[in-house]
Amino acid sequence: MLSVSEVTVDFTGLRAVDHVSFEVAEGEILGLIGPNGAGKTTTFNVVSGLVRPTSGVITFRGEDIARLGPADRSRRGIGRTFQIVKPFGNLSVLDNVVVAALTRGQRVPTARDVAGDALRTLGLEEFAHSYARGLPLALRKRLELARALATDARLLLLDEIMGGLTPTEVNGTLDILRRLNGEGLTFLIIEHNMKAIMQLADRIVVLNHGAKLAEGTPRRSPTTRTSSPPTWASRRRTRPTAETPMALLEVQDIAVHYGDMCALSSVSLAVEEGEAVAVLGANAAGKTTLLRAISGLVPVTAGAIRFDGDDITADPPHERVERGLVQVPEGRMVFPFLSVLDNLRLGAHAARARDGEAETLELALELFPRLRERREQMAGSLSGGEQQMLALARALMTRPRLLMLDEPSLGLAPLLVREVMERVQDIHREGVTVLMVEQNVAQTLKLVDRGSVLENGVVAMSGSAEELSASDEVRRAYLGI
Numbered sequence: 001m002l003s004v005s006e007v008t009v010d011f012t013g014l015r016a017v018d019h020v021s022f023e024v025a026e027g028e029i030l031g032l033i034g035p036n037g038a039g040k041t042t043t044f045n046v047v048s049g050l051v052r053p054t055s056g057v058i059t060f061r062g063e064d065i066a067r068l069g070p071a072d073r074s075r076r077g078i079g080r081t082f083q084i085v086k087p088f089g090n091l092s093v094l095d096n097v098v099v100a101a102l103t104r105g106q107r108v109p110t111a112r113d114v115a116g117d118a119l120r121t122l123g124l125e126e127f128a129h130s131y132a133r134g135l136p137l138a139l140r141k142r143l144e145l146a147r148a149l150a151t152d153a154r155l156l157l158l159d160e161i162m163g164g165l166t167p168t169e170v171n172g173t174l175d176i177l178r179r180l181n182g183e184g185l186t187f188l189i190i191e192h193n194m195k196a197i198m199q200l201a202d203r204i205v206v207l208n209h210g211a212k213l214a215e216g217t218p219r220r221s222p223t224t225r226t227s228s229p230p231t232w233a234s235r236r237r238t239r240p241t242a243e244t245p246m247a248l249l250e251v252q253d254i255a256v257h258y259g260d261m262c263a264l265s266s267v268s269l270a271v272e273e274g275e276a277v278a279v280l281g282a283n284a285a286g287k288t289t290l291l292r293a294i295s296g297l298v299p300v301t302a303g304a305i306r307f308d309g310d311d312i313t314a315d316p317p318h319e320r321v322e323r324g325l326v327q328v329p330e331g332r333m334v335f336p337f338l339s340v341l342d343n344l345r346l347g348a349h350a351a352r353a354r355d356g357e358a359e360t361l362e363l364a365l366e367l368f369p370r371l372r373e374r375r376e377q378m379a380g381s382l383s384g385g386e387q388q389m390l391a392l393a394r395a396l397m398t399r400p401r402l403l404m405l406d407e408p409s410l411g412l413a414p415l416l417v418r419e420v421m422e423r424v425q426d427i428h429r430e431g432v433t434v435l436m437v438e439q440n441v442a443q444t445l446k447l448v449d450r451g452s453v454l455e456n457g458v459v460a461m462s463g464s465a466e467e468l469s470a471s472d473e474v475r476r477a478y479l480g481i
Contacts, residue, residue: 001026001186002047002078002155007056009042009210016042018210019056024155029177029187031201031218033194035283039210040190041083044157047188048080049073060155074103079153081144083160083190089133093124093143096132100147111150118146122176137260138169145176156180158189162196163284164261167456170196192284193456247306248273248433249294249325249402254303256286256293256457263289264457266303271402276434278444280468281454287437288330290454291404294435295327296320307402321350324401330410330437332391336380340371343379343390347397356399364393367426385416392423396432403427405436409443421447445469 002024009017017039024030032040045051047058049070058066065073087096097115098108106114119125122142127135132143141161148156158177162170174196181187191197197204198218206214247270256264264286271277279287292298294305296317305313307325315323334343344364348357365372368389374382379390388408395403408424409417421443428434428447438444445451445465453461453474461471468474 001028001061002188003057003059004043004047005057005059007043007046007058008054009039009046009051010054016210017046017053020207020210020212022205022212022215024186024188026154026186027181027184028203029181029189029201031197031204032188032190032207033192033197033204034207034213037209038207040207041159042210043207044080044159044188044190047073048078048157071103074151074153077152077154078157079148079151079155080157081141081148081159081161083163085137085140085144087132087135087140087143087147089131091132092129093132093135094119094128096143097146097150101150103151114150114152115146118149121149121180122146138165138172141165141173142176149180153185155186155188158187158191160190160192162191162193164258164263166262166265167458170456174200192282194282195455247271248308249435250304250306251290251294252304252306254293254300254305256289256298257301258298262457264293264300267454267457267459268303269452269459271433271435273401273433274431275450276428276436276448278448278451278465279435279437279454280439280441280444280451280474281460283439284456285454286457287454288406289457291327291406291435291437294320294404295325318350321398322352324352324399325404326395326398326400326402327404328391328395328406328408330406332384332387334379334382334387334390334394336378338379339376340379340382340390341375343394344371344375344397347394350398353397353399357397360397360399363430364396367396367423367430368393385420388416388420389423392420392427396427400432402433402435405434405438407437407439409438409440417443441474 005021006019007017008019020043032043034040042051046053049068053066057064060076060078094115097118098111101111101114119128122145124142124146127139135143162173165173170193177187177200189197201218204216204218205212249271251267251269253266253268254264255266267290279290281287289298293300296315300313304311307323312320344361348354348360353360370386371390371393379387382390405424408420417440424434425447436444445468448465450464451468452459
């Protein structure tokens with residue numbers, strides 16, 4: 001039905017899609033997966049006509065459509081949804097779908113009939129006369145799908161249609177997509193929810209850095225639906241009791257929402273003083289949101305966070321730093337136009353760190369000798385690995401009791417990854433408790449005592465580093481074994 005052959009997309013100074021080829025057969029569900037920035041949405045934009053390819057051929061039902069605009073492609077039967085749903089908020093649900101149906105050149109009465117059929121197909125008829133702006137996220141995503149159906153599409157491109165949904169809502173969406181597929185619709189789906197897409201898709205294409213990395217059929221679990229909360233979930237989850245030592249950090253059943261999108265749901269985590277603990281998971285699992293919630297950078301909508309026995313749920317970020325709760329954010333975020341030494345001194349701005357600044361600075365330079373050599377150099381001129389070392393050393397200058405690291409190995413060459421991980425281990429040996437988010441699972445499990453795996457905003461598994469390393473689920477999903 002759809003053939004994408006050697007498609008390349010160049011933006012100014014950037015190759016977003018690099019000679020990508022794949023086909024979608026009629027009646028098939030093809031999943032398109034990969035990390036953020038892999039080129040998935042750009043590929044969608046090329047297929048739907050929003051972006052012209054630099055080179056390559058796209059055919060739909062035997063016709064070359066590479067030079068057709070989005071409207072012409074829609075008229076030929078290609079429909080799509082968008083990751084960020086934007087219905088006409090001041091129109092009713094029904095009228096939103098009528099607008100889509102009118103793009104087929106139908107008269108208004110016919111368009112209303114088509115829209116009504118689409119709403120009934122997706123279980124939205126009871127909301128037909130409600131304003132779209134009042135719908136929760138799951139129903140807005142379903143409305144987005146109804147608008148695509150109303151264009152009489154035969155190939156639907158779905159961009160993160162399950163993103164931000166609860167497990168129950170994901171299951172409902174899977175049921176709808178299977179039913180529509182059974183009725184003859186073909187799907188090309190971008191999705192970060194790995195469990196869902198592996199259960200749904202007939203084939204998977206993996207993109208990375210704009211190129212096709214792999215293609216094949218997904219491994220399916222024995223069941224064909226994810227009908228219950230995470231299957232490799234709560235069998236290891238434990239809660240602190242009166243008999244267990246008081247944790248330095250306790251996260252108790254917290255939830256975080258971005259608007260009406262649920263990013264974390266009932267997440268609990270405990271870190272004992274002196275431990276190194278990892279939080280693992282795929283892209284968009286909620287790992288960074290968890291660290292930001294603990295740091296006070298995003299508010300929690302339920303649950304509590306305690307540090308050294310005190311409830312800090314409502315404390316602002318700077319007060320948490322004064323307590324010794326410090327985060328190294330993803331992306332390093334050094335001050336590029338300040339020297340290495342000035343960056344380090346800024347780390348000692350907290351009152352708890354000022355008295356011992358000279359001693360801590362010497363420790364930081366001892367742990368990171370390359371920074372001593374470059375102490376007068378502008379931070380922005382350092383390599384990526386050196387900037388990561390500077391970010392770690394600057395955090396150490398605050399004299400943290402708990403150091404939280406968000407993807408410290410991100411974007412580094414393998415040799416630098418090893419060096420950064422060794423420095424993290426050195427910091428831990430100095431007595432600093434560590435909570436680390438990291439996608440380099442193999443390296444991380446060699447470093448930490450325990451870990452938890454997040455999946456779609458919930459804790460899916462917890463255990464010792466040895467237990468996680470031996471887990472078939474972890475080995476398959478994160479170690480490639």
